[in-house]
Amino acid sequence: MNWNLFNYPMNPPSASNFAAEHDALFYAIVGQALFFGLLTFALIIIFAFKYKKGSKADRSSPVYENARMEFWWVLVPTILGLATFFWSTKLFVDMRTPPKDAKEIFVVGKQWMWHVQHPNGVRENNTLHVPVDTDIKITMISQDVIHAFYIPAFRVQFMTVPGRYTQMWFRPTQVGKYHLFCNMYCGTQHSEMGGSVIVMSKRDYADWLMQHGQVRENLTAAQTGEKMFNKIGCGNCHGAQDLIPRGPTLRGLFGTTRETGDGRKWIADESYIRESIMRPTEKVTKGYGVTMPSYDKTFSEEDIMNLVAYIKSGANQSLPTSSIAASIPGIQARDASGKAGLNSNAMQFNSDTADATPTRRGNAPAVGAMASEKGDQQ
Numbered sequence: 228m229n230w231n232l233f234n235y236p237m238n239p240p241s242a243s244n245f246a247a248e249h250d251a252l253f254y255a256i257v258g259q260a261l262f263f264g265l266l267t268f269a270l271i272i273i274f275a276f277k278y279k280k281g282s283k284a285d286r287s288s289p290v291y292e293n294a295r296m297e298f299w300w301v302l303v304p305t306i307l308g309l310a311t312f313f314w315s316t317k318l319f320v321d322m323r324t325p326p327k328d329a330k331e332i333f334v335v336g337k338q339w340m341w342h343v344q345h346p347n348g349v350r351e352n353n354t355l356h357v358p359v360d361t362d363i364k365i366t367m368i369s370q371d372v373i374h375a376f377y378i379p380a381f382r383v384q385f386m387t388v389p390g391r392y393t394q395m396w397f398r399p400t401q402v403g404k405y406h407l408f409c410n411m412y413c414g415t416q417h418s419e420m421g422g423s424v425i426v427m428s429k430r431d432y433a434d435w436l437m438q439h440g441q442v443r444e445n446l447t448a449a450q451t452g453e454k455m456f457n458k459i460g461c462g463n464c465h466g467a468q469d470l471i472p473r474g475p476t477l478r479g480l481f482g483t484t485r486e487t488g489d490g491r492k493w494i495a496d497e498s499y500i501r502e503s504i505m506r507p508t509e510k511v512t513k514g515y516g517v518t519m520p521s522y523d524k525t526f527s528e529e530d531i532m533n534l535v536a537y538i539k540s541g542a543n544q545s546l547p548t549s550s551i552a553a554s555i556p557g558i559q560a561r562d563a564s565g566k567a568g569l570n571s572n573a574m575q576f577n578s579d580t581a582d583a584t585p586t587r588r589g590n591a592p593a594v595g596a597m598a599s600e601k602g603d604q605q
Contacts (some may be wrong), residue, residue: 242405242426243381244398248474250382252311259307280478322383325396328453329364332357333448333536335528336367336374336387339416341407342529348446353422355407358432364396377410378424384410388429390505392497399426452537453469464519471567474519475512481539486513500535 240246278284332355335342343351357363367376369387376395377384385395407421427435446454456462464474481500485493487510493499502509504526507519526534 239379240384240401240405241380241401241597242376242399242401242403243383244360244400245318245322246380246400252318255314256311259311263304267549305510322395325364325394326362329362329396330358331364331366332533333529334365334367334376334387335370335532336376336409336413337370337528338372338414339409339420341376341420341422344448344529344532345436347436348448348451349436351439353364353407356425356426356427356432358429358433359399359402359426361429362396362398364394366532367393367395368528368532370412373411374409374413374420375411378405379408380405381424386411390501394503398472399424402426402428448533448536449540450537452533452535455534456537471514474515477538478541481541486512488513496585497535497539500538501531504531504534 238250241250276282278286295494331346333344334355341353341355343355345351345356365376365385367385367387368391369389371389373389374387375384376387378397381397381399383395383397385393387393391423392535405424405426407419407422407424455558464470465477467478469475480495483495485495485499487493491510493510499510506521507524508517508521511517
């Protein structure tokens with residue numbers, strides 16, 4: 228439902244599966260508030276004039292109670308309140324429960340831009356391309372401060388938090404171009420942290436992915452994570468088999484229950500894997516020692532997301548069993564070709580050229596979509 232007042236839109240377009248129900252709930256709550264607010268205000272005015280000082284109103288037999296009236300003015304608001312509660316709860320649960328077969332897209336928020344990576348490895352900044360009538364799950368994290376990934380036309384928003392993966396989902400229902408915002412103040416250029424969501428037909432989206440895949444080496448997040456896994460020597464301790472006491476295999480890790488030395492149990496989800504990479508001493512698997520170095524502040528959130536995607540995919544499927552002796556720390560591992568690899572205690576990782584390069588407005592750097600558009604016009 229789109230309303231205009233004097234040719235000014237009163238709400239954004241409705242372009243997702245949540246928009247109609249979200250708007251209906253919103254207007255229902257507003258309608259109830261207006262009805263009871265105006266009713267109360269009208270009764271106050273009526274009684275104020277009727278019983279003002281000097282009026283001829285009959286005050287001889289005042290009514291102190293009316294059971295029937297009290298029954299109805301308690302029952303009706305209670306029913307409306309409970310109906311609104313259960314309706315909003317259902318919508319909340321639906322919005323927080325992504326379908327299992329939803330197409331997953333990764334988003335990293337950073338001051339002051341959105342970095343997007345599609346499942347096949349195609350990347351974009353401040354723009355999100357999605358196919359119409361397809362369930363889309365956005366997995367997000369922030370590299371610096373709290374941001375909010377907000378698409379008004381879809382009626383969806385959720386926070387991106389440093390050190391924690393968050394998710395939201397939606398199903399676009401109309402082809403078109405829609406606004407994307409950061410809806411949480413995040414610094415001096417917060418107002419420029421915007422962009423666009425491009426909803427395309429499924430065929431056009433497939434063609435777009437293919438065309439962009441020809442521009443650069445097109446690796447999926449899991450494939451990129453595998454390259455990093457091999458480059459920094461993770462296989463020295465996490466091979467195809469458990470290497471006690473150095474490190475357990477990561478094959479089939481995702482979704483399993485892990486027990487730490489103090490008896491606590493954890494589900495190996497995205498957050499668990501991320502924390503185990505960044506702060507490996509906090510949840511050491513039972514039977515293993517504290518041998519893994521911390522990679523906190525070593526990797527970008529995009530790097531961590533790629534590693535997590537590789538571990539989720541199964542990990543170690545193509546890796547040989549590590550050739551290092553479990554009891555000899557610091558020895559240099561070798562890959563399948565026999566070439567020396569990096570030891571995990573002598574990590575010498577050099578990050579590739581960053582994909583998330585800022586746009587520019589004239590000679591000044593900027594990162595917002597509006598800045599990019601203005602720069603294109605110059």
